[in-house]
Amino acid sequence: MSTPTIDSRILEDLRRVFRDGLGVDPVEPIAPETKFFADLGLASIDAVVLGEELQKTYGRKLPFSEMLADLGAREERDMTIGELVAFLRKNL
Amino acid sequence: MPRTTANGLTFHYQQSGDGPDVVLIHGLTGDLSIWFLSRTVSALAENFRATAYDLRGHGYTDAPETGYTSLDHARDLLALLDVLEIRRARLVGHSFGAVIAAHAAVLAPERVDALILSDPYFPSLRHLEDLSRWGHWQNFRREAEEAGVSLSADTWYDLTTFFDQVLHLDDQRLLAFRRAVGLPGLNRVLRLARTTCGADSKLEAGLGAESIARIAVPCLALYGEHSPFLSTADYLMENLPQCEGRRVPGAQHRAPEEAPEAFVAAVREFLENLGPVARRETCT
Numbered sequence: 001m002s003t004p005t006i007d008s009r010i011l012e013d014l015r016r017v018f019r020d021g022l023g024v025d026p027v028e029p030i031a032p033e034t035k036f037f038a039d040l041g042l043a044s045i046d047a048v049v050l051g052e053e054l055q056k057t058y059g060r061k062l063p064f065s066e067m068l069a070d071l072g073a074r075e076e077r078d079m080t081i082g083e084l085v086a087f088l089r090k091n092l
Numbered sequence: 093m094p095r096t097t098a099n100g101l102t103f104h105y106q107q108s109g110d111g112p113d114v115v116l117i118h119g120l121t122g123d124l125s126i127w128f129l130s131r132t133v134s135a136l137a138e139n140f141r142a143t144a145y146d147l148r149g150h151g152y153t154d155a156p157e158t159g160y161t162s163l164d165h166a167r168d169l170l171a172l173l174d175v176l177e178i179r180r181a182r183l184v185g186h187s188f189g190a191v192i193a194a195h196a197a198v199l200a201p202e203r204v205d206a207l208i209l210s211d212p213y214f215p216s217l218r219h220l221e222d223l224s225r226w227g228h229w230q231n232f233r234r235e236a237e238e239a240g241v242s243l244s245a246d247t248w249y250d251l252t253t254f255f256d257q258v259l260h261l262d263d264q265r266l267l268a269f270r271r272a273v274g275l276p277g278l279n280r281v282l283r284l285a286r287t288t289c290g291a292d293s294k295l296e297a298g299l300g301a302e303s304i305a306r307i308a309v310p311c312l313a314l315y316g317e318h319s320p321f322l323s324t325a326d327y328l329m330e331n332l333p334q335c336e337g338r339r340v341p342g343a344q345h346r347a348p349e350e351a352p353e354a355f356v357a358a359v360r361e362f363l364e365n366l367g368p369v370a371r372r373e374t375c376t
Contacts, residue, residue, distance in 0.1 A: 041275040044125035045151045048106065049093045065108070065134035072129025072352065 109137025119187030
């Protein structure tokens with residue numbers, strides 16, 4: 001599968017996990033440039049829960065602790081959905 | 093997400109790793125994510141089974157209207173250990189989480205192998221601290237002011253006033269506050285503000301100075317180099333039978349956020365150098 005196809009599938013998975021796992025279903029559909037904290041208004045505790053929901057969805061361990069720790073070290077403390085997609089593509 | 097019922101409430105918790113049990117307890121208005129963002133969970137999971145949970149009123153745990161003293165929280169913790177079948181644990185608490193850890197060690201010393209007290213201030217030791225050193229509160233006030241919440245300059249870390257103000261914000265200020273903390277953040281603060289958390293957390297609730305001084309398990313008083321509570325740190329080192337002290341360079345009151353690497357290194361070093369059931373004889 002090509003990278004764009006994989007990415008759009010992952011984005012679909014993410015939209016579903018956000019809706020069913022976290023109860024987030026924004027009016028504007030979630031896009032690669034959507035920001036986790038600034039746009040979806042989520043908190044870091046939601047990122048922890050999201051990580052767990054995604055591991056359940058894909059049935060495998062993902063290095064989410066690392067991702068969260070990197071997030072904690074960022075000045076802006078935010079990440080885009082595109083970054084999340086890239087992280088998943090790399091680790092699935 | 094893993095949830096379980098303990099003490100009549102549903103708790104959200106996360107577990108990672110294998111080995112002796114370490115339980116991580118966050119502070120007031122926080123949640124368990126602090127242990128992930130600071131890399132504490134992944135570091136400890138290499139040698140321990142690390143369990144982090146959201147306190148009552150916080151994160152994804154239930155928020156009953158009342159019952160927010162350190163005694164209530166310590167009973168929650170012991171009930172949670174029961175349902176998770178954790179017989180004994182090393183407790184790591186930050187800020188009020190450390191007060192809860194200490195209270196649990198007083199209630200059930202046989203279940204606590206060791207304690208890391210990260211920057212607590214104890215209601216019963218309040219007389220030790222000098223209000224003018226309370227830079228953290230001044231910072232908090234400034235942040236709150238920018239978010240539309242006015243707090244008095246001459247009160248101590250006053251959650252009651254803070255909660256009261258947040259509950260009575262006019263629309264414009266509420267919008268500013270929402271912008272500053274995000275909608276879920278706002279909703280969580282409002283949920284906690286409607287409970288007795290603010291007032292309850294100022295109460296001794298049975299954890300007097302004498303009880304604290306009798307905590308005999310190995311203990312690390314881990315304080316930020318610029319913590320407002322260094323008199324409490326000194327008190328703990330002088331009065332607890334097995335308490336050593338350590339400062340986190342560059343940190344004020346929130347070492348897990350302000351200096352996560354140094355914080356985690358100190359936590360690991362202390363926990364990994366404890367024998368499985370060893371009790372050290374000396375007090376540094």
